Amino acid sequence: MEPLHRVLAPAVIRWDGDRPYSVGFGDVYHGTDGTEEAERVFLEPARFDERVAAAESFTVGELGFGLGRNFALAAERFLARSTGRLHYLAFEQAPVGRDDLERAARASGWAMHRCLVDALPPAITGWHRRRFAGGRVLLSLYLGDVVAGLEDLSGRQRSGVDAWFFDGFAPRCNPEMWSAAVCDAAAALSRPGATVTTYSSAGVVKRALRQAGFTVRRVDQRPRKWHALVGVLPGSWSPRTVIRPPVSVVGAGFAGCAAARALAERGFEVSVHDTSVAAGASAIPAAVVHPRLLGDGSGAASLRAHGYGFAVHALAGHTGFRSTGALQLSGPDGDPSRLERILPVLPPDWIAPVSAREATELAGVEVSAEGLHFPHAGLVDGPAVCHALLDHPRIQLQRGPPAGQVTVLASASRITERFPELEVAPLEGQADLFRGPCLRVPVLGDGYAAPSVSAEECWVGATYEYRRWELGQATAANADRYRRLFARSPAAPVGVFRGTRAVTSDRLPVIGRTDADTYVTAGHGSSGTTTAMLAGEWIASLIAGESPPVTRDVETLCRVERFRERQLRRPNPFARRERVSRRTS
Ligand SMILES: Cc1cc2nc3c(=O)[nH]c(=O)nc-3n(C[C@H](O)[C@H](O)[C@H](O)COP(=O)(O)OP(=O)(O)OC[C@H]3O[C@@H](n4cnc5c(N)ncnc54)[C@H](O)[C@@H]3O)c2cc1C
Incomplete structure (x- = not known):
């Protein structure tokens, strides 16, 4: 069990041009063109644009927040396509420092990425809430062990997750992030028809997702790489109805x-x-x-x-x-x-x-x-x-x-x-x-x-x-x-x-x-x-x-x-x- 309060050491990142590399995990955060990759691997297979346009409220869960790239892209896209509200729940064990985040934000050029730099929370364990765009984008960032974070969320988030982005370091460097327990917890926090998208097509990931109830299929990523994965939970996904009493x-x-x-x-x-x-x-x-x-x-x-x-x-x-x-x-x-x-x-x-x-x-x-x-x-x-x-x-x-x-x-x-x-x-x-x-x-x-x-x-x-x-x-x-x-x-x-x-x-x-x-x-x-x-x-x-x-x-x-x-x-x-x-x- 994690102690109630702990300061986390910042992630050590080595930059190879625009390509950030985690020294601790021995893996890259993303390829050279992070934007195109985030779009192709995470957003498109989740039918993100289409679903958020119809939704008054949409919840994303991300494992591996990293440099906030998927968050910033999803938030920008959401604000452009929807008049509703986005709640972005994310988990990160090794928070990045301000300089690295700033560098990533400069590279992406997205306004939301810049907002994230300005709102960077202290690297202490637990939940960090940030409100952007007049409250239309809500970030709940859990810093600490992902299993502890998912457990902490369980039973407390009544609005289930619509789309998961699994973006942890590769299963060979970071097996805990892709375990059956993590996939089960994600499924339990989801709405019917929720999606999971991930760049990994490793057998261990496919098996864990299937076991958790997702129907998994490969997404062709050629010529960049062979495959990514998309998983869908049973049930038909529908936009959430929001009731707001006075x-x-x-x-x-x-x-x-x-x-x-x-x-x-x-x-x-x-x-x-x-x-x-x-x-x-x-x-x-x-x-x-x-x-x-x-x-x-x-x-x-x-x-x-x-x-x-x-x-x-x-x-x-x-x-x-x-x-x-x-x-x-x-x-x-x-x-x-x-x-x-x-x-x-x-x-x-x-x-x-x-x-x-x-x-x-x-x-x-x-x-x-x-x-x-x-x-x-x-x-x-x-x-x-x-x-x-x-x-x-x-x-x-x-x-x-x-x-x-x-x-x-x-x-x-x-x-x-x-x-x-x-x-x-x-x-x-x-x-x-x-x-x-x-x-x-x-x-x-x-x-x-x-x-x-x-x-x-x-x-x-x-x-x-x-x-x-x-x-x-x-x-x-x-x-x-x-x-x-x-x-x-x-x-x-x-x-x-x-x-x-x-x-x-x-x-x-x-x-x-x-x-x-x-x-x-x-x-x-x-x-x-x-x-x-x-x-x-x-x-x-x-x-x-x-x-x-x-x-x-x-x-x-x-x-x-x-x-x-x-x-x-x-x-x-x-x-x-x-x-x-x-x-x-
Ligand atoms: C001398 C002093 C110095 C302080 N210094 C600091 C400091 O440096 N930093 C810091 O963080 N905090 C400081 N504080 C504490 C801070 O002021 C309070 O924690 C804070 O103001 C509490 O806010 P609140 O909204 O809970 O209460 P309040 O500001 O007291 O608001 C309660 C409101 O409820 C209303 N109300 C009550 N009953 C009813 C009713 N039945 N119907 C309608 N309205 C009702 C009252 O009219 C009041 O406006 C200080 C306090 C004092 C006294």
């Missing part, structure tokens, strides 16, 4: 807005219900988009790393998001081993150790300690991002009660008004805006300091007020943070933000389905800019019949029923409490 989302903070946007991009009509946009904690003027990594290899660590990877992709280009990068210094205890523990959680292009001198250069102010640099991190202006997410023709903001057939509750700690058994509670906090110094990037460690847009002020926070604090106590605590960070005292604050986080008893958000038509995304604590973005995609996937963008383990960790189950053994620790009285966030 959805009501309660709460217009990060959680509600992210869910509304992900649903609207899937074609759902969405009404969002709140008194105003960003009326709660998401009114925060400068929230740091940072993973708050855990170094324990747990499911929670995986959730944070994946939430971050998805959020920076989903927020990119939206008004209100500034891609600044961020620095993390050791925490209030000054213990550098904390940084050492989290360094291996993300690959080197997502997290890098920096000396005090490098940190000073990045921050634009004197930093006396070494730290970690997160080049993809950024800052969110809460109201601006919420408005930008809701700015979609299929989303309407309403004041009245929800009337949709399906409801998504994103009402933070007020979720307990409807589901009292959920262990979610309010926890107040404050950030203060002080003049100077001119920080270039957010700095985290002992709380955080984040530059305002003009960079003439910085937000310093945040307090966790487990008991009611005296007037001025929060500002004093934030002024202390400022002093420790910048070795001087701030003048009186020029702005204050107070908000109420929704925290859970186990520090994990609540994401999932409660009853037939009600879904929940809440309890995002201090990480709403990351986990709430992923949760929006997750909820939309559940409603649309897609697998969620996380592994089964992470889905289980965040599920709604966990509290009810625990309450069979012990009471709800938050019951009858106004506020959280112990550290839970």
Whole structure:
């Protein structure tokens, strides 16, 4: 069994002109003319153009994502032929690095290939969701062992696969990819009449496909090579009918807005219900988009790393998001081993150790300690991002009660008004805006300091007020943070933000389905800019019949029923409490 969270080494590729060769597998990714080959071997025998033109929604599964060539071609072709949506599920054990992907994208010249380079996920195990073309193309890329990935998908993807592309390295170099177990799993995830196309015509592949139920025939590839294969499952393939009931989302903070946007991009009509946009904690003027990594290899660590990877992709280009990068210094205890523990959680292009001198250069102010640099991190202006997410023709903001057939509750700690058994509670906090110094990037460690847009002020926070604090106590605590960070005292604050986080008893958000038509995304604590973005995609996937963008383990960790189950053994620790009285966030 794979560990829950692991960084994968990048594939080592040697280029012979336009021909990429995998040193690890001892095989080429494709021949000299990759485009023509992808068309001839994978798309044509699957009758891809004809089928997608008739389909409102089409699902492809690919084994061996490689340099993303088949994905980019299929996505471009889909967008040109269909008005519907493509879900592309792909599996890759050895993810390629940015330079190689960039080279492949330059060679193909396809816009989708370029988009993929810009959205390249961190090379960590598990599912990576990417949305392209306003949500019309959805990529679910599983990084890790293909058998584990197929197992993880099993039973969670209600919309079956229409066409498989088997594009792993040759069976002699990579036998696991072509095993009977893999072919069986693919067949089980397919719709009637689904196709499989592959360049390999090896006997072992034919046998495994036949055994899994595919009727297999050879496809003449002369004069390039002898044969490729196409397999078809029993039953007649027909375009999928998509039913999209209207959805009501309660709460217009990060959680509600992210869910509304992900649903609207899937074609759902969405009404969002709140008194105003960003009326709660998401009114925060400068929230740091940072993973708050855990170094324990747990499911929670995986959730944070994946939430971050998805959020920076989903927020990119939206008004209100500034891609600044961020620095993390050791925490209030000054213990550098904390940084050492989290360094291996993300690959080197997502997290890098920096000396005090490098940190000073990045921050634009004197930093006396070494730290970690997160080049993809950024800052969110809460109201601006919420408005930008809701700015979609299929989303309407309403004041009245929800009337949709399906409801998504994103009402933070007020979720307990409807589901009292959920262990979610309010926890107040404050950030203060002080003049100077001119920080270039957010700095985290002992709380955080984040530059305002003009960079003439910085937000310093945040307090966790487990008991009611005296007037001025929060500002004093934030002024202390400022002093420790910048070795001087701030003048009186020029702005204050107070908000109420929704925290859970186990520090994990609540994401999932409660009853037939009600879904929940809440309890995002201090990480709403990351986990709430992923949760929006997750909820939309559940409603649309897609697998969620996380592994089964992470889905289980965040599920709604966990509290009810625990309450069979012990009471709800938050019951009858106004506020959280112990550290839970
Ligand atoms: C001081 C402070 C600093 C923070 N710093 C960061 C940071 O740097 N980075 C980070 O990622 N996160 C940070 N956070 C946390 C972040 O703000 C939250 O995680 C995030 O805003 C939660 O979003 P949400 O949509 O779940 O909740 P909210 O934004 O609170 O939204 C809930 C919404 O539900 C609405 N609602 C409730 N009940 C109903 C109802 N019955 N009907 C209709 N609407 C209803 C409310 O009006 C509200 O608009 C900080 C929080 C605080 C307080």
